[in-house]
Amino acid sequence: MPVNIIYSAIPTTKNSHGVEKRAIGKSIFLNQANGTPISLAPGLPNLEQQFAEMGIVDLRTHDWYGVCYIDSYFDTTATNYLDQITNNAPSDVKEQINHYADDFFNRRTICLNAPQYFSAKEEPQFNWQPTDAYLKNSLSNKYYQGKQKPNILFRIGRMLNGGKHKPTNIEKYCQLVKKLVERYSINYHLIGLAYPISEYEIWNEPDLGFFWTTPEDNQLAVVEFYDFYRAVANTIRATAPWVKIGSCGTTFVFKNENFVDNFIAYIKNKHVPFDFYSYHYYAIHTANPKNIYEIQDYVRSRLDKHGFQQVKCYITEWALTAYASKINNTKNQSHVAAAYLLSFLIHAEQAGVDKAYLYRADGAEFGLFNSNSYASYAAQAFWLYNQFASHRDSSIIKLTDTSKTGITTTGAINANNQINILIANYTADPTIVGESGQTKLPTGVKLQSQYYIDTAIPANLLDSERWYGSNIVPPRNRNKVLYNGKPVPNGPNWPNKNDQLKYDDANYQQSSTGYIVTVTDIPANFNHYKIILHKVFNGGQRQSLNGETFIYEHKHAFGVSIAAKALYF
Secondary structure, three states, X not given: OOEEEEXXXXXXXOOEOOOXXXXXXXXXXXXXXXXXXXXXXXXXXXXXXXXHHHOOOEEEOOOOOOOOOOOOOOOOOOOOOOOOOOOOOOHHHHHHHHHHHHHHHOOOOOEOOHHHHHOOOOOOOEOOHHHHHHHHHHOOOOOOOOOOOOEEEEEEOOOOOOOOEOOOOHHHHHHHHHHHXXXXXXXXXXXXXXXXXXXXXXXXXXOOOOOOEOOOOHHHHHHHHHHHHHHHHHHHHXXXXXXXXXXXXXXXXXXXXXXXXXXXXXXXXXXXXXXXXXXXEEOOOOOOOOHHHHHHHHHHHHHHHOOOOOOEEEEEEEEOOOOOOHHHHHHOOOHHHHHHHHHHHHHHHHHOOOEEEXXXXXXXXXXXXXXXXXOOHHHHHHHHHHXXXXXXXXXXXXXXXXXXXXXXXXXXXXXXXXXXXXXXXXXXXXXXXXXXXXXXXXXXXXXXXXXXXXXXXOHHHOOHXXXXXXXXXXXXXXXXXXXXXEEOOOOOOOOXXXXXXXXXXXXXXXXXXXXXXXXXXXXXOOEOEEEEEEEOOOOOOOOOOOOEEEEEEEOOOOEOXXXXXXXXX
């Protein structure tokens, strides 16, 4: 029989929130994302209208294909190269795309000669225009009509395959950071930015050896990262005291002592600027969105232990799976990912997460969009969440605990007495999310054609204004670093216990048959109701982001005007 879900129309309070952990009010949004609505490469789409409809205006500058990186050198010949740019392409063009990316991405970094500058052989050769153009266009989406202020979380570091070595001259690296912050947070109006950059995340996944290594002595890698963060954070604070600073995009955060406990203790002891702690969560072990409670409780407890109650928690990457393949790109856009996405966002709100940047929302690999249709089912779920969050004045009391079923749900009421109910019906399947699952499609999901980089026009002959933000094509950077004349080897991956996160113990038998929603405590003076139901399910339309829409109206019944947002498949 279906799951019975009972809500009271009474708004929650701090001390009265039914079976939920927290009362959620207006201005709480977890619809942040990696990626940009502006095409990052030939062959990838512009998605300004879709981003606007989904309310995605808080963006993280990660994997922007050379843009926003100080000293990256994208290198497809590097040791242990991880391919996340050719999986969607036919096999006969993959090698060509890799060669193209080496040329194209390396023309868009901010500094074109970082090693030479670090060694005092040359003054820095700046290449600001690509980053200027993408920041300006990403902050000024002409289609966006929502109330959220556009924001950029600027990630200081390198992209995947862009260099794993510690900067060879930290003092001079900090001088480059100072120039960057002056340009984008202080003098932003001089280059046409609509808003200043107000948040900086320092580095990305330093607990993985392919993002951070000190090959001279990798036993020092952890403490040298602490010192690096301290130097960069102090530079940013001295340059723009009002901006928010955090780190470090830890990959496997659960019980990761080096990059949670000890890192936070170091910051406390050294009085380092610290406004948010960032971490990542890909459900590659359990496929369980409820793991966010275990992870967030662990991180929050360590912050509170050291007196950082005001420090925010940002998830700066999250998705159903982290392994790159064309099948997984389809999977991340499917109705299965849609249900996971919505369930995760509801649980993340209840867990106390302050921001959650989906990886990723555009048309690149892991993105929400493919070349088959205007929308994907996962994008429709993101649209549903935005509709719910942007119309929420207060959550309403949920009386039914659905945690032992596949149902995740939350409800809200707005100033017009409209009740909005968000429902995800999700079945966790750990066999499709791990490394062995990257060749396995969920039942009923068909492989989708995807976008991939178009190499038809050489990088040095592209439209320079569009792709480089300038009337000239910049030269390739000279940022490649060798160690003893060879590519820099990977460092160690540091211990954690993400593989001990709990599997979902829910019984899906009841939720597999559906659900029934009942709303009680409706005021006696209401005698008219209207239900607008948006459903996302396998086989539903993908020509728009609002799913399949059904409207029910009754003018002579006891009820209240309801806009019910339901995800069901």
